[in-house]
Amino acid sequence: MVRLYRRYKVLSCLVFAVLCVVTVLSLTVSRSASAQLTAPAPDLLTIDMSSNQVGITTGFSGASFSVFGMNQIEGDVAIIVEGPPRSLVVRRKDNVAGLWMNRQSVRFINIPIYYDLALSTPSLSMAQRPMLEKYHIGLDVLKLEYRGKHDKQSINSFREALVRNKQLQGVFSLEPRKIEFLNKHFFRADFSVPPNVPTGNYRVRAFLFENGVLLDQQEKQLKVAQVGFSATILGFAYNQSFLYAISCILMALIAGLGAYFIMRRG
Amino acid sequence: MDIYLPIAEMTVSVETIFLLGTFVGFLSGVFGVGGGFLTTPFLIFMGVPPAIAVGTQANQLVASSASGFMGYWKKGNVDVKMAGIMLIGSFLGTLFGVLLFRLLQHLGQIDLVIPVLYVLILGSMGSLMLYESLGSLLRKKKPQTAEKPKLYRHPFFQMLPYKMRFERSRIYVSALLPGAMGFLGGLFVSVLGIGGGFLMVPAMIYILGMPTILVAGTSLFQIMLSSIFTTVLQAVTNHTVDMVLAALLISGGVIGAQFGVRASRHIKGVHARVILASILLIIAFKLTGDLLIPPRELYTLEIKVEGQV
Numbered sequence: 082m083v084r085l086y087r088r089y090k091v092l093s094c095l096v097f098a099v100l101c102v103v104t105v106l107s108l109t110v111s112r113s114a115s116a117q118l119t120a121p122a123p124d125l126l127t128i129d130m131s132s133n134q135v136g137i138t139t140g141f142s143g144a145s146f147s148v149f150g151m152n153q154i155e156g157d158v159a160i161i162v163e164g165p166p167r168s169l170v171v172r173r174k175d176n177v178a179g180l181w182m183n184r185q186s187v188r189f190i191n192i193p194i195y196y197d198l199a200l201s202t203p204s205l206s207m208a209q210r211p212m213l214e215k216y217h218i219g220l221d222v223l224k225l226e227y228r229g230k231h232d233k234q235s236i237n238s239f240r241e242a243l244v245r246n247k248q249l250q251g252v253f254s255l256e257p258r259k260i261e262f263l264n265k266h267f268f269r270a271d272f273s274v275p276p277n278v279p280t281g282n283y284r285v286r287a288f289l290f291e292n293g294v295l296l297d298q299q300e301k302q303l304k305v306a307q308v309g310f311s312a313t314i315l316g317f318a319y320n321q322s323f324l325y326a327i328s329c330i331l332m333a334l335i336a337g338l339g340a341y342f343i344m345r346r347g
Numbered sequence: 348m349d350i351y352l353p354i355a356e357m358t359v360s361v362e363t364i365f366l367l368g369t370f371v372g373f374l375s376g377v378f379g380v381g382g383g384f385l386t387t388p389f390l391i392f393m394g395v396p397p398a399i400a401v402g403t404q405a406n407q408l409v410a411s412s413a414s415g416f417m418g419y420w421k422k423g424n425v426d427v428k429m430a431g432i433m434l435i436g437s438f439l440g441t442l443f444g445v446l447l448f449r450l451l452q453h454l455g456q457i458d459l460v461i462p463v464l465y466v467l468i469l470g471s472m473g474s475l476m477l478y479e480s481l482g483s484l485l486r487k488k489k490p491q492t493a494e495k496p497k498l499y500r501h502p503f504f505q506m507l508p509y510k511m512r513f514e515r516s517r518i519y520v521s522a523l524l525p526g527a528m529g530f531l532g533g534l535f536v537s538v539l540g541i542g543g544g545f546l547m548v549p550a551m552i553y554i555l556g557m558p559t560i561l562v563a564g565t566s567l568f569q570i571m572l573s574s575i576f577t578t579v580l581q582a583v584t585n586h587t588v589d590m591v592l593a594a595l596l597i598s599g600g601v602i603g604a605q606f607g608v609r610a611s612r613h614i615k616g617v618h619a620r621v622i623l624a625s626i627l628l629i630i631a632f633k634l635t636g637d638l639l640i641p642p643r644e645l646y647t648l649e650i651k652v653e654g655q656v
Contacts, residue, residue: 139591141351142358168651172455175645180638182459183647194650242646249644276349276358279650311353314590318354318582326582329406329590330575333597337413340601344414344608 125153125297126289128160133301135274136308145273146303148199148285151266156291157200157207158260159218160270162303164195164252165281171239171246187239188228194279195305196220196247199258199270207290216288216298220244220253251275280305354589355399361595363393368599372411375600376607377614378623379563381411381570383541384469384630386596388462395592397457398448402587403596404540408574410597412542412567414604419564426515426561430568432522433529437573440533445580448538455649462634464539470635472545473627480620504554516557524555532569536577542570 128150135144148160168190175184198218200207205219214222225240247253252275260270283303289296307315318325348361367389371382383404390400419425451457507521528550535543547566551557557565582588611619 137351139351140349142349170455170649170651172647172649173645174642174647176641180459180463181640181642183455186455188651239646242644243648246644246646246648250648276351277356280356307351307353311351311591314353318586318588318590322583322586323579325590326579326588329582329588329593330409330578332590332594333406333409333578334413336597336601337410338417340410340604341414341417343601344605345418 126158126287126299127151128285128287128299128301130285130301130303133303135278135303135305137278137280137306137311138308139310141276141311143274143276143278145271148270148272148287148301150268150287150299152268152289153266154289154291154296155265156289156296157202158268159201159207159288159290160199160260161217161284161286161288162195162197162272163193163217163284163286164279164305165193165283166191167194168192169243171243173239173242185235185239187231187236189243190226190228192225192243193217193223194281195252195274195283196223197254197258197272197274199260199272201260201262201268205257208293208295212293212295216286216295218288219257250277252277252279274305278305280307350591350595352395352589352592354403354586355395355592357394359393359395359592364592364595365599368407368596369603369606370599371596372600372603372605373607373610374603374623374626375411375415376604376609377611378607378619379415379544380623381408381542381544382600383408383536383539384465384627387540388465388630388634390592391458391461396587397461398452398585398587399589399592401448401538401540402578402581402585403589403592405536405574405577405581406588406590406593407596407600408536408540408542409571409578411600411604412571412574414601416564416567416571419567422564424561425564425568426513426557427568429513429516429525429555429557429561430565430572432511432525433532433565433569434572436526436529436531437533437536437569438529438576440530440535441537441573441577441580442533443530444534444537445577445584447534449585458647459638461539462638466631466634466638468539468541468546469627470631473624473631476620477624477628480617480624484617484621516555516561518556520555528554529569529573533573533577536570536573537580542574544570 128148130149131147135146150158152158168188169192170186170188172183172186174181177184205213205221208218210222213219214224217223225243227236227239231239244253248255258270258272260268262268283305285301285303286298288298306312349358350361351358367386371385374380374385375382386407387400387404390404391397416425448457451460504520504524507523509522510519511522512519528547532543532547535541535546544566547569548562551562551566552559578588614622
């Protein structure tokens with residue numbers, strides 16, 4: 082019994098010691114890591130938006146919003162507006178016996194449904210490529226992951242087609258927008274979204290670089306959603322789909338029968 | 348003026364949709380056709396997703412078939428029993444059609460299958476109609492009605508089981524025949540967004556041997572019921588009925604139909620058939636061109652809805 086107790090004591094001491102060492106180690110490591118990775122002082126960069134929601138109304142024909150920001154230290158700023166990630170299939174038409182039909186297809190995953198960016202520099206020279214890739218700064222560095230096995234050449238043409246089509250639809254930016262500095266520490270960027278902007282919770286992220294080093298970053302949410310009458314119809318269609326169907330049919334029947342009676346009278 | 352379609356999630360011009368509805372309504376007033384063959388391809392061409400174009404078109408068909416049906420119903424020219432049997436077939440056809448549509452969409456072939464079927468159906472109907480109407484136009488006299496092909500006398504149709512007596516039409520045929528026609532009709536509405544009246548009417552005359560006077564009303568009754576069923580099915584399972592789009596199409600259609608009916612009093616039947624045949628052939632020709640001419644953009648994108656395979 083005593084021996085057992087002693088064993089426990091030894092064991093618990095050992096566990097305690099190990100825990101202590103681990104804690105100390107992790108503390109020092111994390112401190113050094115954080116010293117390396119993030120800014121020495123917080124809030125070097127602060128942004129806010131003119132509106133944190135894009136409301137799609139019945140008469141919606143696109144919208145615009147501005148991102149304002151303060152930077153404590155002079156540097157290069159990039160602002161990314163990114164829609165939620167989705168899977169999407171890119172299909173390629175080929176000629177089969179004279180008919181043009183879809184043949185090959187590639188399924189891409191985690192593709193933002195919307196992408197736009199604004200830069201304070203004329204090009205993406207603010208940081209090295211790995212850094213840009215990590216934070217999705219620039220269309221060229223978007224990963225465009227896919228599922229399945231495809232040879233490199235065809236995947237490249239599928240990737241190009243994805244970006245080209247998204248740009249044609251107006252949901253991927255053609256070229257970076259400009260960030261205007263009102264003075265050295267205060268900037269603004271104007272964004273606009275097209276009428277066909279996909280709905281969802283968007284992320285607006287701003288990055289402050291100095292000589293290729295990321296000093297600070299900040300993220301805001303932008304909600305793109307239908308509001309008012311459109312939202313009511315959409316909610317009705319999804320939440321009470323049977324009643325919705327019945328109302329659609331009633332509307333059609335009333336219109337059809339009304340037309341008949343008007344016609345008969347005429 | 349632009350309007351945002353809540354289900355299709357896109358902005359369209361009110362005038363364009365309204366004019367499309369009016370034009371289709373005009374055609375249905377003049378020729379008594381539903382006009383789905385015109386609306387569905389045009390909506391797809393405008394960028395409305397095919398599934399929503401077809402689903403919404405089913406809703407529009409409810410309106411146009413209902414107003415047509417009422418006229419025949421008032422005169423008592425509807426064989427309700429026949430329509431009932433067809434309806435059973437059309438329920439199955441609609442269910443099958445909605446599943447088929449999903450499968451084709453999954454395979455990425457919906458934008459091949461829809462135009463090909465349109466070309467086949469519109470092309471053959473258009474050329475037959477043009478041939479027949481031009482012939483009678485050139486001969487300047489009515490075609491002899493005695494030479495109708497009496498397919499329903501064919502032993503194959505006579506020996507089918509489950510024979511039923513249809514008192515209103517005064518015929519005794521296998522229930523499988525109207526059932527199969529209903530099935531085809533349901534398939535048309537749910538896959539192509541067309542009522543298929545222009546196919547159903549001759550089939551009812553030649554294969555079932557129904558009296559001509561009952562055919563149009565009965566076919567409209569069947570189209571109305573199967574488009575109601577399709578609307579419910581599409582709205583509940585696929586959420587592809589856009590009420591705003593349907594309302595625009597229907598209101599245009601109601602107005603267009605008034606003009607169409609008035610115009611039809613001044614157009615001779617033969618001339619009307621020549622015009623309708625030409626319209627069918629033009630659409631078939633356009634769709635054939637789209638299938639054969641190398642597209643400018645070979646690639647298309649389809650965003651997958653979460654949870655969908």
